[in-house]
Amino acid sequence: MTFSIVARDPQHGELGIAVQSKFLAVGAVVPWAKAGVGAIATQAWANASYGPKGLELLASGLSAAETVEKLTSEDEGHADRQIGIVGASGKPATYTGTGCFSWAGGLTGDDYACQGNILVGAETVQAMARTFEETQGLLCDRLLAALAAGQAAGGDSRGQQSAALLVVRPQGGYSGFNDRFIDLRVDDHPQPIEELQRILKLHKLYLFPSEPQDILPINAELAREIQEILTSTGDYQGQLHGSYDAATREAFRRYSGRENLESRWFDDSRIDRHVLQFMREKAQGGS
Incomplete structure (x- = not known):
């Protein structure tokens, strides 16, 4: 009931996730990230421990694929899980358990992984991947462009309800005291992606410096x-x-x-x- 993209911007040292779901407050469950380490989306019948555990595994030196293997091999419910991981470097990984409801699957590229379940069709993740690759600019804008493209291509077959955007970078948080450069959530809205785009515009106005x-x-x-x-x-x-x-x-x-x-x-x-x-x-x- 969710589709997401995890990605990195090596040029600016940013890692991020954008996600939408027919689920209340998806931002409280799916996105996990740590600057210099990686970004993780845990969804489907989500195992929320994949977030912190996965970041620990990435920090220890495991690759994204090795982290997925470690997490799922130790989880009896792995067939119902879906996960996307991108590390600070290395090849991203996506995993869809055999028990996830159709349509379910994912795609990876050089700097991203897209995944979704209970979707109208594969076109959603395909549109997300294509749009992320073709869009220029800030990671936050590329992530939201990909999310919007996924929705336009069909999205969650049950509809829309919530969305979230998380981008981290070293000392990127308010006044530099943490790494949460952008942490925005729309918990319950008929058009959550459009509302997230509106809130991001305000975030930039309030917190980005003048060019x-x-x-x-x-x-x-x-x-x-x-x-x-x-x-x-x-x-x-x-x-x-x-x-x-x-x-x-x-x-x-x-x-x-x-x-x-x-x-x-x-x-x-x-x-x-x-x-x-x-x-x-x-x-x-x-x-």
């Missing part, structure tokens, strides 16, 4: 627009004179703090274009 090409100087036209928006939010009470003065800057600082935009805040006359777009959409009644 140089996204930084705009605040000229008179932008200053007036910012003043108009901040007037509507109650943060600015001055005149709409189009000068980015101290009062306007302070109002913008208050707004940025309230909306969790500190990572893209500048203490001079600049603005991130993604922040500007967020302000415009919110002023127009968007989310």
Whole structure:
């Protein structure tokens, strides 16, 4: 009742999983990952111990295939299990027990493993693999693109309910205190993949740093627009004179703090274009 992709981005040292299921809070069961070690998806009649045990085995030096063999050989219920593993290096592996309900199976590539059970057909994992290979950019975007392609190709035969995205990298978590670079879950939603894409967009806005090409100087036209928006939010009470003065800057600082935009805040006359777009959409009644 689940399909997933585990993958790595060797260039940026990232490992991740994306998963969707007709199951409540799939993110609490399927995805497991540790920076520098590997990523694991344990599903079907899931044995959740495969996650932590599998990461320990990978860390000890076993390959993905050897880890699958070790886990399943010691599990009396292995026929009902499905698992995908990618290590920090080496060939990924996927396993589907003979007791998993049709359609069930998986595919592997150089840096990924796709797997699913109770699917409409093989097209789901095939679309995921093809899309991951063809998509460029960040690992999180490639994972979600693959997940969306799997759903478009048929997905879980019972429908949709929850989805999750986990990406780890060394010191990638909040303020660098752990490796959880992205850890997002949609526990119960009629369109969980689309909702996960929306939440990822917010995650990037709130926590990703500004890229140089996204930084705009605040000229008179932008200053007036910012003043108009901040007037509507109650943060600015001055005149709409189009000068980015101290009062306007302070109002913008208050707004940025309230909306969790500190990572893209500048203490001079600049603005991130993604922040500007967020302000415009919110002023127009968007989310």
